[in-house]
Amino acid sequence: MLEFKNVSKIYNGNKKAVDHVNFNVDEGELVVLLGPSGCGKTTLLRMVNQLESITEGDIHLNNKSVKESNKIEMRRKIGYVIQSNGLFPNMTIEKNVMIVPDLLGWDRKKQLDRFNYLMELIGLHPDEYRKRYPHELSGGQQQRVGVARALAADPPVMLMDEPFGALDPIIRTKIQDEFLQIQKEIKKTILFVSHDIDEAVKMGDKIALFRDGQLQQYNHPFEILHRPANEFVSEFVGQDRVLKSTSLYSVKDLVDSVSLTGYQKAGSVQTVQEDTSLRIVISKLLNQEAEQLAVEDTKGKIKGILTLDLVEKFLYKQIKETPKRTG
Amino acid sequence: MEHVQLVGLAIIVSILIGVPLGVYLTTNEYLAESVLQIFSIIMTIPSIALFGVMIPILSTIGQGIGFLPAFIALVLYSQLPIIRNTYTGINEVDPNIRDAAKGLGMTTLQRLIKVEIPNAMPLIMAGVRTATVLNIGVGAIAAYIGAGGLGSLINQGISRSNTTMVLVGAVVVSILAIVVDQLLRYFEKRFTPKGI
Ligand SMILES: Nc1ncnc2c1ncn2[C@@H]1O[C@H](COP(=O)(O)OP(=O)(O)O)[C@@H](O)[C@H]1O
Numbered sequence: 001m002l003e004f005k006n007v008s009k010i011y012n013g014n015k016k017a018v019d020h021v022n023f024n025v026d027e028g029e030l031v032v033l034l035g036p037s038g039c040g041k042t043t044l045l046r047m048v049n050q051l052e053s054i055t056e057g058d059i060h061l062n063n064k065s066v067k068e069s070n071k072i073e074m075r076r077k078i079g080y081v082i083q084s085n086g087l088f089p090n091m092t093i094e095k096n097v098m099i100v101p102d103l104l105g106w107d108r109k110k111q112l113d114r115f116n117y118l119m120e121l122i123g124l125h126p127d128e129y130r131k132r133y134p135h136e137l138s139g140g141q142q143q144r145v146g147v148a149r150a151l152a153a154d155p156p157v158m159l160m161d162e163p164f165g166a167l168d169p170i171i172r173t174k175i176q177d178e179f180l181q182i183q184k185e186i187k188k189t190i191l192f193v194s195h196d197i198d199e200a201v202k203m204g205d206k207i208a209l210f211r212d213g214q215l216q217q218y219n220h221p222f223e224i225l226h227r228p229a230n231e232f233v234s235e236f237v238g239q240d241r242v243l244k245s246t247s248l249y250s251v252k253d254l255v256d257s258v259s260l261t262g263y264q265k266a267g268s269v270q271t272v273q274e275d276t277s278l279r280i281v282i283s284k285l286l287n288q289e290a291e292q293l294a295v296e297d298t299k300g301k302i303k304g305i306l307t308l309d310l311v312e313k314f315l316y317k318q319i320k321e322t323p324k325r326t327g
Numbered sequence: 328m329e330h331v332q333l334v335g336l337a338i339i340v341s342i343l344i345g346v347p348l349g350v351y352l353t354t355n356e357y358l359a360e361s362v363l364q365i366f367s368i369i370m371t372i373p374s375i376a377l378f379g380v381m382i383p384i385l386s387t388i389g390q391g392i393g394f395l396p397a398f399i400a401l402v403l404y405s406q407l408p409i410i411r412n413t414y415t416g417i418n419e420v421d422p423n424i425r426d427a428a429k430g431l432g433m434t435t436l437q438r439l440i441k442v443e444i445p446n447a448m449p450l451i452m453a454g455v456r457t458a459t460v461l462n463i464g465v466g467a468i469a470a471y472i473g474a475g476g477l478g479s480l481i482n483q484g485i486s487r488s489n490t491t492m493v494l495v496g497a498v499v500v501s502i503l504a505i506v507v508d509q510l511l512r513y514f515e516k517r518f519t520p521k522g523i
């Protein structure tokens with residue numbers, strides 16, 4: 001779907017921002033471009049929709065070089081979300097969201113339906129927000145509208161440059177969750193820039209980790225965390241990489257892999273849902289909120305008891321037994 | 328009223344020249360500096376001197392005094408505030424907003440019309456207001472070259488040593504400036520998109 005072929009970018013004849021980058025992104029995949037500030041993530045992203053020119057190499061979108069595509073037409077087929085949301089202050093929310101459909105000449109009825117659908121998707125009431133202006137919305141709401149605007153003409157590809165980076169941690173977590181839910185429904189091919197390993201692990205089907213414009217490792221989050229390709233990667237993911245990997249799993253994954261301790265009706269015990277992240281389970285157990293947790297399935301039936309020992313056993317099994325995957 | 332006619336016509340023509348020119352200059356930084364410099368210099372020429380220069384030139388087409396030289400002078404004086412404010416207004420549109428507009432696939436012209444000009448509107452209108460108030464004042468001096476208007480009242484007052492006449496003229500010019508300024512403030516609000 002999206003192929004980076006030996007892509008380099010040199011600014012002003014000397015500053016090498018992107019250095020011979022090669023990787024492919026499959027359809028429907030969310031790939032996180034990860035790395036410290038200044039490593040060339042934004043530059044790489046902006047070369048895809050030709051907001052930056054490609055100095056060397058090429059990028060193919062659906063087997064066609066982006067250099068040879070008509071820039072204007074191509075950009076209308078690529079969703080673009082930036083950190084500062086970039087909403088137009090002079091336009092209502094409806095006008096903002098419908099900007100690309102408008103440029104494409106959609107009729108009024110089609111635009112109305114699409115607006116309503118998108119607003120429901122991002123969890124804002126269409127009629128309540130239609131005539132409002134961006135400055136009347138909170139940061140989180142503005143960012144959601146930015147996502148809706150990028151999705152407006154149903155582009156197959158989305159470029160997102162630290163889309164949730166300016167939000168405070170609580171809102172950010174919430175919007176990340178919402179967006180993952182949306183992505184399940186829309187299955188777009190997405191390049192998502194982040195400098196935060198936790199966000200990358202949470203959001204990415206794959207992670208492309210960069211340093212000084214060079215691709216260090218491109219693989220599933222699990223591989224990046226457990227089989228770092230070099231010193232830089234292992235340093236970047238941090239000493240607590242095993243803990244980080246716990247956000248890759250839900251209670252259900254654990255239940256499917258190791259057997260729970262039997263449950264006896266004795267006293268009160270805290271429960272967790274099957275779709276809870278293992279990371280939250282561990283923090284509950286470590287916080288001494290409970291020594292054990294009862295796992296509840298979707299129907300509210302208790303399946304068994306979860307303890308730290310079991311989590312440890314599960315993680316060990318994952319690390320030892322998961323076959324090596326390649327990017 | 329001659330005065331209002333002169334100033335009104337001069338401002339309309341000034342906008343028609345100055346706004347497009349200001350917009351164009353945002354695409355050519357080098358030229359922008361020179362053009363702004365030239366109009367800054369024109370601004371510093373005293374209006375009497377400017378009229379003086381124009382009389383011999385325009386006399387060649389028989390328009391040495393009267394409406395035409397006054398009109399040209401007003402248009403020239405209006406250019407600096409209008410061009411500069413348009414230029415600055417467009418240049419100061421948040422780069423993120425411009426980037427988003429580009430990334431979403433707007434053409435240069437669409438960006439200008441849908442995003443850049445609306446967001447620069449408060450500054451552009453402020454420039455027009457400055458130019459108008461300035462022109463009401465300069466327009467009074469144009470009476471010296473026979474352009475009529477409120478200036479002639481003041482002129483006659485001075486030559487007849489009639490203080491009341493001078494005062495009436497001056498006060499009316501001031502009131503006109505204030506009223507027009509308020510009127511333009513109102514238009515500024517009307518023309519500025521609500522979200523800004
Ligand atoms: N327009 C530009 N002109 C010159 N250098 C630039 C430009 N944009 C980015 N750079 C440089 O290229 C490098 C990569 O920048 P960027 O792609 O923004 O990194 P990131 O998004 O990973 O923080 C940085 O060293 C930055 O200073």
Ligand SMILES: [Mg+2]
Binds near residue numbers: 041
């Ligand atoms: Mg960046």
